[in-house]
Amino acid sequence: MGDDQSDRxxxxxxxxxxxxxxxxxxxxxxxxxxxxxxFFFLTHAFIQALEAGLPEAEDLEKxxxxxxxx
Amino acid sequence: xxxxxxxxLQNVLTxxxxxxxxxxxxxxxxETYHAETGQLFAKQWxxxxxxxxxxxxxxxxxxxxxxxxxxxxxxxDGTIRVFENxxxxxxxxxxxxxxxxxxxxxxxxxxxxxxLTGKLRATPHVGGPGHNGHDAIDRSKLGLIEVxxxxxxxxxxxxxxxxxPSFEEANASLIAxxxxxxxxxxxxxxxxxxxxxxxxxxxxxxENYCESYHLPWVHPALNxxxxxxxxxxxxxxxxxxxxxxxxxxQLVGDAGEKFPDLKGLDAKWDAAAEYIALYPNxxxxxxxxxxxxxxxxxxxxxxxxxxxxLFYHQPEAIAENYASLRAKNTTQWKAVFEEDxxxxxxxxxxxxxxxxDGGRFSPVMDGPTHNFHKWVASTMLDRTDG
Numbered sequence: 001m002g003d004d005q006s007d008r009x010x011x012x013x014x015x016x017x018x019x020x021x022x023x024x025x026x027x028x029x030x031x032x033x034x035x036x037x038x039f040f041f042l043t044h045a046f047i048q049a050l051e052a053g054l055p056e057a058e059d060l061e062k063x064x065x066x067x068x069x070x
Numbered sequence: 071x072x073x074x075x076x077x078x079l080q081n082v083l084t085x086x087x088x089x090x091x092x093x094x095x096x097x098x099x100x101e102t103y104h105a106e107t108g109q110l111f112a113k114q115w116x117x118x119x120x121x122x123x124x125x126x127x128x129x130x131x132x133x134x135x136x137x138x139x140x141x142x143x144x145x146x147d148g149t150i151r152v153f154e155n156x157x158x159x160x161x162x163x164x165x166x167x168x169x170x171x172x173x174x175x176x177x178x179x180x181x182x183x184x185x186l187t188g189k190l191r192a193t194p195h196v197g198g199p200g201h202n203g204h205d206a207i208d209r210s211k212l213g214l215i216e217v218x219x220x221x222x223x224x225x226x227x228x229x230x231x232x233x234x235p236s237f238e239e240a241n242a243s244l245i246a247x248x249x250x251x252x253x254x255x256x257x258x259x260x261x262x263x264x265x266x267x268x269x270x271x272x273x274x275x276x277e278n279y280c281e282s283y284h285l286p287w288v289h290p291a292l293n294x295x296x297x298x299x300x301x302x303x304x305x306x307x308x309x310x311x312x313x314x315x316x317x318x319x320q321l322v323g324d325a326g327e328k329f330p331d332l333k334g335l336d337a338k339w340d341a342a343a344e345y346i347a348l349y350p351n352x353x354x355x356x357x358x359x360x361x362x363x364x365x366x367x368x369x370x371x372x373x374x375x376x377x378x379x380l381f382y383h384q385p386e387a388i389a390e391n392y393a394s395l396r397a398k399n400t401t402q403w404k405a406v407f408e409e410d411x412x413x414x415x416x417x418x419x420x421x422x423x424x425x426x427d428g429g430r431f432s433p434v435m436d437g438p439t440h441n442f443h444k445w446v447a448s449t450m451l452d453r454t455d456g
Contacts, residue, residue, distance in 0.1 A: 039200030046202075047181050047194050053173030061192075070192075070202050 001025045001041065015052035019045045039069050075102065078428060082447035086440045091428035092447065097271040097421035103371035107136040109450055110350045112230040115237050117352035117365040118142065118152065118219070119226045120379045122257040123168075128186060130175065131168040135228070136368055140217060141165055142226060145186035150221055152228050153214040157182055158190065164214075188214035224255045224381055225352060225363055243307045244348060250335050251356055255381040256388045258360075261397045262380040264404055268411060270418040272351060272368040275376065276442055278414050279364075280304075280347040282313040283435035289409055295319055303437045304346060308445060311438035312346035318357055321402065323395040329359035332383035347438075349445050359383060362403060372418055378407065 001009075008021045022045035029038035046064060049057035064070040078093030095102045116135075123131050124144045131142045132155050141155035141164065157164050157177040164177055164184070174183040174191050183192040190209040197204035218229040220237035222245075227237060234240055245252070257263075268275065278284065282301035286293040296317045304312040318341055320328045332339075335358055343357045353364035360382050367375040380400055382388055387396070420426060431440045 036200045040195070043194045043200055043202055047176065047183060047192060050174045050183050050192055051172075051176040053171075057173065064202060069200060 002028075015048055015054060019049045019052070019054060019056060022048065039064070039067065043069070076451070079447040079451055081428065082440075082443045083451075086431050086437060087433045089431055089440055089443070091431070091439075092273070092443050093428055094421045094423075094426055096273065096446070097418060098371055100371055103271075103368070104137075106446075106450065107368065109452070110446060111136050111368075113234060114350055114449075115220065115227045115229050115234055115240055116350055117225050117348075117363075118228045119365070120257070120263070120363070120377070121150065121221060121224050121226060122263070122379060123226075124150070126170075128171050129169070130165050130171055130186075132163070132165045136230075138230060139163055140228070141214075143171075143186050149187075150219065150226060151186075151188065152217040152219040152226065153188055154217060156215070158212040158214070159193075184214050188216055190214075223251075223354065223361070223363060224257060224379065225365065241309060241348065244310050244346065248344075248356060250339070251332065251361070253332060253334075253383065255361060255383070256385050258380045258382055258388055258396045258400070261393065262400050264378050264400065266376040266378070266407060266411065268374045268376060268414055269372060270374055270414040271371055271421070272366045272374045273442070273446065274414040274417045275364075275366050275374055275410075276347045276349070276351075276353070277439045278410055278417075279345065279353045280312045280438040280442060281436055282315075283432060284413065288413055289406055292406065303435075304344065305437040305441040307441070310346050310348045311441035312344060312354075313438060314342060314344040317341055318343035320357075320359055321395065321399050323398065327392070327395060329382055329387045329392065329395065329399075330384040331358045347442065349442065360387070360399065364407070376407070378403070 005021055005025050009018060012018045012021065022041045026038045026041035026045060029041060042060065042064060046057060046060035049060055061070065075093055075095055081090040082092060118135055118140065119133055119142050124142060127144050127148045128146050129144050133140045133142055139155040141153045143151050143153060155164050157179065159177065159180055159182050162177050162179040164175055171186060174185055176183045181194050182190065185191050190212045192202065193207055193209060194202050196202060196207050218232045220227045222237060238245060282298060286298050296315050300315050300317045302314050304314055322328055339358045345355045347353050351366040355362045360380060362378060362380045365377045367377065369375055
């Protein structure tokens with residue numbers, strides 16, 4: 001996770017922004033072919049969405065399950 | 071149990087004319103206190119909280135109850151459950167404060183997540199970074215540990231050991247006695263709940279509540295219209311005792327208003343009221359137009375928290391136009407309960423007198439208190455004998 005993403009997490013206005021920041025970090029890692037780091041951040045996006053009751057928790061859970069990461 | 075304590079309990083289990091009260095150790099000794107919480111609370115149906123402690127669906131409230139960290143929860147459908155407030159991973163306390171739960175409960179340690187039915191939903195990184203499952207971790211078997219619970223008269227009861235008879239079976243006599251009152255209750259709201267912190271053993275609050283003998287001396291204002299001879303004892307049942315009055319008078323507001331009555335009551339309730347201690351730890355009062363409940367939370371052998379809530383029998387009584395009358399009712403009852411504090415705290419200090427032998431009972435006036443002592447003694451001896 002880059003410094004800009006760390007700053008976004010620290011200053012996030014709420015769970016929606018936190019989840020998006022983790023998703024962005026995951027996409028960045030997948031783009032760099034670092035699969036483990038990508039699923040690490042995707043896991044954090046899922047947990048934050050699950051705790052906050054955000055609808056995207058369902059999609060994130062499916063994404064992790066389909067990748068045999070759940 | 072020490073022989074002298076067993077002998078002391080046997081001295082309770084005789085006729086009221088000859089019986090002594092419970093030995094001092096039952097009010098002052100830590101070991102005896104822990105034996106009591108195991109036998110008299112964990113194995114029975116004990117009052118934990120009010121339903122109204124949860125302001126709506128999808129809320130949780132942590133409660134430390136006789137040394138047990140518990141979690142009172144409502145799910146999204148409004149079903150109330152009680153769990154052990156502990157993560158199944160490393161035993162971390164799961165929830166530290168009452169709060170709404172928009173999604174899942176997340177353990178603050180390693181973020182294992184549970185839904186409000188107790189199901190374990192997520193175990194992040196449990197199989198290594200980015201791997202959220204592992205063959206050794208069966209999430210279907212690692213949900214929150216549920217504690218057996220039951221709701222009655224706005225109160226959440228728990229049976230910690232899970233082996234008591236059903237609540238309805240265990241309390242069949244009282245439920246039948248008050249069958250007419252088995253109708254919806256309406257919690258009065260923020261103006262109808264308060265707490266008292268008492269420097270006394272929990273049993274002394276029961277003992278004082280369930281007899282009318284003290285009323286003319288401790289509550290002179292009550293006695294001005296409800297005299298000692300207007301009261302009757304409620305005793306002879308294993309699981310409760312108390313007192314009743316034949317001269318209950320409804321509270322009247324500044325404009326002459328009264329709380330609306332419960333529908334369908336027998337005419338005897340026009341002027342009657344009953345005050346019953348349901349063992350081990352709830353004090354109940356019922357009247358034609360309102361009810362109250364006091365939950366006793368033991369905080370050690372010499373400290374107790376009383377949590378009091380008032381309920382009404384018709385929904386209009388909790389509307390804004392009854393706010394001043396509700397506040398007046400709360401103030402009136404709070405004054406009565408505060409008048410009892412010096413008594414229960416004075417008896418607690420008295421239990422440190424080495425020569426005190428448990429005291430004696432008035433065969434006429436103290437039957438309900440002796441009834442309670444017999445329940446304590448017989449239930450404690452069951453453990454010893456078993």
